[in-house]
Amino acid sequence: MVKSRGSRGILLTSNLPQLQNLIKRDPEGYKEEFLTQYNHYLSLLRLHQVSSVSATSSSASEKSNELFGDLITFISQVATCYPTETKDLTAQFKELLLGAGGGSGNTVKGDLRKTVIKNLVMLRNKEVIDSIELLQILLPLISQVPSSLRAIIRHTILTDIKTSNQKTKNHRLNRVVQSLLFGMVESGMGGEVIGDKGKGKGKEKGGEAMWAVMMVREMWKKSVWNDAKTVSIVALAAFHPNVKVQSAALHFFLGSENDADGEDSSDEEDGIREARRGVKKMEHRMEVGKSGKKKEKLLAQMKKETNKRRKNHAAGIGHTPNFPALELLHDPQTFGEKLYDNLHKHDKIYSLDHKILIMQLLSRVMGVHKLCVLGFYSYIIKYLTYHQLQVTLILVSLAQSVHDLTPPDVLTPVIRKLAQEFVHPGVGAEVIAAGLNAIREVCRRQPWCMEEDLLGDLIEYRKSKDKGVVTAARGLLQLFREVNPGMLHRRERGKAASMGLIGNQVLAYGHSQDAADGIEGLELLEEHFAAMRKEANGGVSDGSDAEMEIDEDDEAGWENWDVESDTGSDSSGWQDVSDDDDDLEISDSEDEDSKKKEKKEKKMKKKGKKVDDGEEEDSDDEDEEMDDAKSVVSAAPTDVSQATKKLSLLAQQKILTPADFALLNELRLKAAKELAESGGGSAAKRKLAALEASKRHVGEDEADRFLTEAEILGPRKKAKATWEERMESIQKGREGREKFGSLKGKKKKGTPSSSTNKEKARNKPIMMAVHSNKVMQKKKASLRDKQIKLRASIEKQKKLKH
Template structure:
C-alpha cells in the first residue's frame, strides 16, 4: 500500500506549514494559490449572498503566510476591505466573520494600517449581526489600548475620535449605541480620558434622538458605583481560602498533586494581597471636564420637560442636572419648582428625588428659592399623620439640604422641626437632633436658646454670613496653637526643638548702636524705673528657678493682654497679642505638616466641650449618599429573652429535629453499626489504629507476635 503524504497544492494547512518553514522553496505553490484566490474572488462577486468554502479557506491561508511574501500580497488587504465595504450587509455571517478575522491577523502583522482597518470596522457596526458587533467592539478597544500602551499617539487618537464622533450621529441606532459604548470603555481604561471625549458625549450623546444612546451617555456621567461594588464582591468570593487549603493538605494523604495545588493557592493569595495593597486608581470624574455645564444643564432640563420617556429615564435626567448644579454651583431656578411636584410620600423612588433636591443645593442659591422645597417636605413628610419612618426621612432630607445651603432655613420652621427632638419614636427623635446639631455649628442664632447646647469656643468665633458674603482671613485659622507649648503637649508631640520661641510670645526688639556706652547715664537719670525693673527681674528669676509652669502661665497672661511697648534704654520691646502674633508667624514662617496637624487638632478642640467628648461630624461631600436620607434609627421591639420565648413557642407542635429512619417503633433496638457510632473511643481505639499505615518495624513486631501465638497453639 502506497501512502501519499505529499498532497500539495490541495492540502492548504500542509502548504502553510511548509511555507512558514522555507518561504523561498514554496514560492511557486503560493503564487498558484494566490491566482486561484483572485479568480475565485471575481466569481464570488457575482453572488455575494452565497457561501463559498473555497474562498473562505484561501483567505485564511493567505492571511497566515502573507508576512512571508509582503510584495506579492500588497494588494490582498485592500481587496478584503473593498469586499466588506461593498457587500457588508449581503454577505453570509460566517463569511463576514472569516474576512474580519483575516484582516485582524494582517493588522497584527502590521500589513494594513490601523486607521484604515478601524474605520472599516466602525462602518461594519451597522451590520445586523450582534455577534459581529460585539467581536468588533472588543477588537477596537483592545487595538486602541495596545497602540497607546507605551505612549499616546495623539495624531491617531484625534483622527479616530473625529471619525467616531460622526458615528454618534449615524442614522443607524445600533452603530451609534456601539460607538458611544466604545468611547465610554476607552475613557474608563484611561486611554481617551480627555475633555474632548467627555464633551462630545455631553453635547452629542446626552441629546441624541436614540433613547439607548442618550441613556448610555447619562449613565456615563452618573458613574457605575453599583457595578464596581458587585465586581468587588465577586472578586472577594473568588479569592482562594488559604487557611482551609492548608488544613485539607494537613489532614489528607500527602501527594505531589495536593502539594502543587497548595503552592498554587499560596501564589494566588500573595498576588491578591499585592493587588489590594496597591493604591486604587480613580478616573477623574467626567462631570468635572464639561466646558459649558450651565448650557448642558439648561438643555437637559428643557429636554426633560418636553420628553415622554419612561420614569427611570426622567430620574436619570434629574440626577445629572442635580450633580451639574451642585458641583459647578449653577443657577437653574426652574429646577426646584419642577422637582417639588414629585416630593410626596406616595411617589415612586421619592427618596432618590429627595437626594436630587439635596444635590442641587449650594451656598450661591438664594434661600428664597430653596425654602419652598423645605416647606413642601415639612408639610408632606414631617407631620404626625404620617408614619415615623416617613417623618424621619423628611427630617434627614431637610438636614442634607440645609448642610449645603444653611440660609434656606427660616427661624420659625427650624424651631418647629426642633420640637421633634422629644418625639416618642426614636427614628424621628434622632433625625431632629441631627438637624439641631447641624445648626449648632452653622447658625446657632436661629435655634432656641435651650437648643444651642453648651457654648464652645468655635461658636464664639462664629459669625453669620450674609448671602454671597466671603470672609477673608488675614491669617491661617487656628495658627495661635503654634504659639503655645501647651498646645504642643495636648497634640501628643514631644518635640522640644522650639526653645527660642520665648514660650510662644513674639517680641520685637530694636537696639541702638551705642547700647553699651550709655548704661551709666541711663542708670543715673532713671533710678526709680531701674528699681522697679530690678524688682521685676528678681521676681522673674525666682519664678523661673522654682517652677517652669509658672513661667508658662506668665507668658500666657502676657499674650492675652493688649499690645504694649516697654522702653529700657534704647531697647524697644513690643509684646503682641495672640492674633497679631499668629499673623506675624504666618508671614515669617513656612508651616510644616506637623504644624498643620497641630492647627487641626486645636480647631477640633474648639468644638468640644466637657459634656461632648468628641467633635461634631457634619462632612459635606460632592454627592449626597442615599443612605444619609434613608438612615432610620429604630429601637428593638424585643430583648433576647422575649425573642427566645417566641422561638420556643414556635417549636411546640413541631416534629423532632434530626435524622428520621423508617422504623415504626422508636424504642426498638438499633443495629450494630449504629451502636458502634455511640461507643466510647477507648473501646474502638484498636480498630482505628489498624487503619493507620504501619511502619516496617511495627509489621515485624506484629508478624513475630503472630508466629509466637501460632507456635503456642501447636
C-alpha cells in the same frame, strides 16, 4: 524533474498549508505558484461580488465560500513575502466586510466574515496594516455582527488601543478612534424619541451609539482615555433619542458600572438568586445520593463564585459619582439646561426610573459647577409627596442640586412643600424623619431659604417619641445654631451660639467668607518640635540649633509629595517672582510703620500724585488713623499677641511639608480627644466628630455635596437585616450546639449500627423497587389522587422559589 512538477501540481490544488510553508522558506522560488493561487482568489472575489447581487444555489455558494475562505487565509499568511502583489488586500477585505463605499450592502456573512476578520487581526499583528486602518474597519462592524463575533471584535479593539497607549499616549490613534465613536453617536441623533414606557411600539435605532458608549466606558475604566474629548462623546450620548443609549451615558457620569452595559440591577439580583438555588440543589444531591471528591470540589467552586458575585453586587449598590468626568464637562451650564429641557419635554414618555436618573445627574452637575437651572425646582415640586415611588432618590437629587449661589426665594416654596407633605401628624414617623432630614440638607447648603416661623414649628418635633424624628429635628436645630442662630428663639440658641452671636453677623446671600489669616493648631506643631528638640538634647532645651534641625527634617518631609498631590495640579517646580511686584512684602524689621508710609508714597508717585502743602490735612487724618490703630493693637489681650508671635516664629523658620500637615492633623485630633474627655462640653465633642469625619473623608468638601438615601432616611428603629446579617446571626446561634436530626446509623455515633430504611431503599435493586408496594400504589392511583399530589407538588415548588 517530472516528479517534482507533478508534486507542485498537487500542491497548487489541494495542499495549501504545505505550499504556505514552502513559500515562507523560499518566496522567490514559489512565486509562480503564489500568483496562480492569487489569481484564483481574485476570480472568486469577483464571483462573490456578482453572486451577492444575483441569487445562486445554496450548496454551490457554501462550497465556494469554504474554498474562498481557505484562499483568504493562505493569501494573508504569505502577504509579507509578496508586499507588492498584495498591496490591495486590505481594501479588498474592507469591501467584503463593509460593502462598496463603506456601506452595509454586498457584504459577506457567517463563517466567511469571521475568517476575514481573523485574517485582518493577523495582518495587524504582523504590522502589515496599522491600528487606524484596522479600527476603521472593525468599529462599524461591532453593531452588525452576532454576539460571538462581537466579543472577538470588542476584545481586539480594546487590546489594540491599550497596547498603543501603553508606553506613551498615541494621540493620533486616539483622535481618529474618538472621532469615529463621536460619529457613531452623532449618526442617530436626529431620530424620534420613543421612550421606555411603551414596550414594542417601534424598533429603536442606536446600536452603534450604544457600543460607542460602552467602548468609551471601557477605555475610561482602564485609564487609557481620561481627557475632555472622551467626556464629550458620552455627554452627546446623554441626549440620544434611544433611551438605552441615553441611560448608559447617564450611568457613566453617575459612576454605576453594572448598569452602564444596559443590565438592570434586578436582573443581577435574579441571577444571584438562581445561583443560590443551584448551590442548594447541589447540596441536596450530595445528601441523598453518592458524594465524592469531584462533587465536593464542584460545590466549593459554586459557593465561591456565588459569594464573589454577591459581594460585587453589594459593592456596586452604593455607586460613587464619576468626579473627573463631571469636572471635565465642557460648558456645564449648557449641558445642565439641555438635561432639564430633555427631562421637561419628554416627561410623558419617559418612565419614572429614567427620569430619576436624569434628575440625579442634573443635580450633581448643578452641585459641582454651582449652576442655576431655576426651572428644575418648580418641576420637582410635583414629585415631593410621601406616597411617591422612590421618593428618597428624588429628595437626594433635590438636596444635591442646592448650593450657596442658589437664590433663596426659589427654594422657599420647595421647603414649604416638604413641610406640608412630609412633616405633619398624619403620616408615619419615618416620613417625618425623611422630610426633616431633606429640609436640613437643603438648608445646610442655602440657610436663607428657611422662614423663621416654619423653623420654629419644625424644631418642636425634637420632643417626639420616635428616635429618628428626634435625631432629625435636633440636627436641624444644631445646624441653625451654627449657621444662623438669629432665626432661633433665645432659649433655643444654646450657650455657644448665644455667646458667638454678639459681633458675628451671618453672611448675606452671595457673600463669601474672608480668607483665613492663619493655620489652626499650628502652635501644637511648634510645641511638638520643641519637645523633640528637648529630648534630643538630653532634657535641656536649646533653641540655637533649632533652625538647623528643622532644615534637616524638611528633606524627609517632602518625600513622595508629588504622588500624594492631585493629578490635575500644574506645579511643575518653583516659580520666579518678579522684584517689581509692589504688593509682595517680606520684612523682619520692627519699624513697619515707616515702611508702610514709604510704600504709600511710592504708589502715589506712580499714579502721578504729588504731596504738597494742600494735602497736609489728608496726611494728618492718616496719622490719626494710624494712632487709633496702634491704640487698638495695644489694647489687645496679651495671649493673642503671644499666639501671633508663635505663628510668625514657626512660619519664619520652616516651610511646612505634607508630612508636617499630616502630623498637625494628628495633633489636633489628639488635643480634641483630650478636651472632650476632660469635660469640654458638647462643642468639644462636635469638634472631635468633625475632625474624625475629615480624617475618614480626606479631600471631600465639608458641605458633602453628594448624599445617599441612608442620610435622608436617618437612623431607623427596626431596619430590615440584610442577607449577610441574617446568615451571621444564624451561624452564631449554631455555635456550641449539636446538629438537629437523628444520629442513627451515622458515622458520628460512637457504636456502629445498621443502616436506615432510607439507605436501604436507595440501594434496593431496580426490579425489586418496581414491584414494591409504593410503586404499585402509584400505578393504581385514581385521577383525583394524582391531581391532589400534583397540586401539592406545584405549591411546594412555588414556596421554594420564593
